[in-house]
Amino acid sequence: MIKLLKTFSLRSRIIIIYVFILGAGGLITSLIGSIIVNKAIMTQAKNKVHHDLKTARMVYDKRLTIIETAVYLGATGNTIQQAMKSGDNRRLHSRLTQIAKDSGMDFLSITDDRGIVKLRITDSPTVGDDVSTISVIQTALKGKIAAATEILPSQILANEDPALAEKAVIKVIETRRAKPTTQEVETSGMVLIAACPVMNEDGQIIGVLYGGYLLNNNFQIVDRVRELVYKGDRYQNREIGTVTIFLKDLRISTNVENSEEKRAVGTRVSDEVYQAVIVNKQRWAYRAFVVNDWYISEYEPILNYNDEVVGILYVGVLEKAYISIRNRVIYTFFAIASFGFVVIIAISYLITRSITRPLSEMVEVTDLIAAGKLDREVKVKSKDEIGQLAYSFNRMVTSLRKMRLELEEWGNTLEQKVKQRTEELAAMQNTLMQSQRLASVGKLAAGIAHEINNPLGGILVLSSLVMEDLKSDDPHRENLLEVIKQTMRCRDIVKGLLQFSRQEEGKTEYLNVNDVLSNTLSLIEKQALFHNIKVTKNLNPELPSILGDNSQLQQVFMNIILNAVQAMDDVGELTINTYHDQKNDMVVTEVSDTGCGIPDELIDRIFDPFFTTKEVGEGTGLGLAIAYGIITKHQGRMTVKSKVGEGTTFTIKIPVVEAVRQS
């Protein structure tokens, strides 16, 4: 069972358990409830029947009392005594008829002091018969009033009134579950009978007045009881309450109906009831099958004057009516229970859903996360444990997302860094190539310069000596002056070559680049070359110091500034910027001009020794080569950017020296 349950989803599991517990609990409760309800209703029905039987008995006894009272009043009244004494039968008859009529008696007769009937109110021709065998009359003959239920044989009834004997006849109908019998017709009559002695003035009994009421086929008592107790209540067109008077076990007066909806007179009580009530003289209360239906019934014996059981008084209510009430109560009970069950299941469904939905959402989101999608979050707003779980879950997703972003960014910057490094490496390689080129050219140049330097010195000394010997108007003097001038120019070139090739360490000191620049400018600014040049200086005063050779750096700046001015053809704008590149910790100098610019195909060659675009005699092409060498020696870098027609910018970066900054 538990194994099977585990194959269901969490929600189904909870609901199945709910249904099981509620269903089992509800069923047990309903069953117990039904049993209690059934018992309560049936007990109530039994109590009611018991009470109804008491009422029936009261009505029955009252009827007997009426007869007894009427007989007593008649017997003790003057009219009857006097009429008897005087033998006035006519008067006696009229009085008796009056009494019988008033009290509803079926017969009323008078005997002499031995129990021989002297007068009857009925049209019966019979008189002179002996009725002293009847218990109550026997008692009256002894001077005592008596009243009781008695069974009178047909003959006695016929003596009283032939019509009465006829009325008493009941055909015995074969009844299921009754005691077997061979009797086919009942001719005896059950009567309520009372007898009272009639006495003369001396107190001697002169006769007995007795009268009675036949119960066979007489429905007054039973219908009166029903009217009193049940007020005509019906269930499915049947009387709910029924009352019966039995002569022994035979129905002689009843409102129980047979299948033809006629009074079931002639049917008999079940053997079971017969044994209990008639044989054992007991009350009997239980459900009983009466004629056609089950009744909740109670039977009690009817005793005669001698306390012998002569009949039964019965009251019953249709069990169906109570069963219907009981069923209605139970159905209502079940309906309410089922409704509650459905409501609870619905509520539990909603509650379970509110619990499991965030969980399944989390499962869904987890799947998405596994697939690499981190943009979903669980939407739970409750503050319970589920809400907390969802909150933590969302936090986890957020931090995962952040981590992924960081990773991605890191990947991106890594790419950038690799690119930057590659560029740097390429630049370094360039520089290295440049340096190698310069080094080889430098060696060559140094050799040549050295060789040329001495002859040049000779030429100069000798030319100068010849010059001194020449007269001032000598025509060769001008040519010789030209020789000396050109030789001096050669000496300058050789000097430059030597300087380039020597790569001297120079004299290093802490320098402020701004100062070096200002000094350089002040040397050349005054020259006619600068007249139409606008010089703009943006020198950062917070510039840290560098370590370098002042005159070498002056030479570098001088060459760059002169190149710029020459490129502008003496008209334009020269801008000089300095600043501290904090990231690389270098002092940066930018020299920009608005000159002719350098074509792309030449820009790689401008640092080569002897590369010049200037006319012969104007430039040696060594300026930038020397400058490059000097800056490299200062652990610095020198770059150029140019656009033909717009201008050129040279950038020089020299590292900052820590110790100097602190001083």
Ligand SMILES: Nc1ncnc2c1ncn2[C@@H]1O[C@H](COP(=O)(O)OP(=O)(O)OP(=O)(O)O)[C@@H](O)[C@H]1O
């Ligand atoms: N600012 C500039 N604008 C345009 N071209 C430039 C600039 N600076 C340098 N050049 C080019 O670079 C060449 C080499 O310059 P470099 O200073 O090495 O030699 P030079 O100026 O020609 O001769 P020298 O410096 O010996 O007088 C120049 O001839 C010129 O063509």
Ligand SMILES: [Mg+2]
């Ligand atoms: Mg130059």
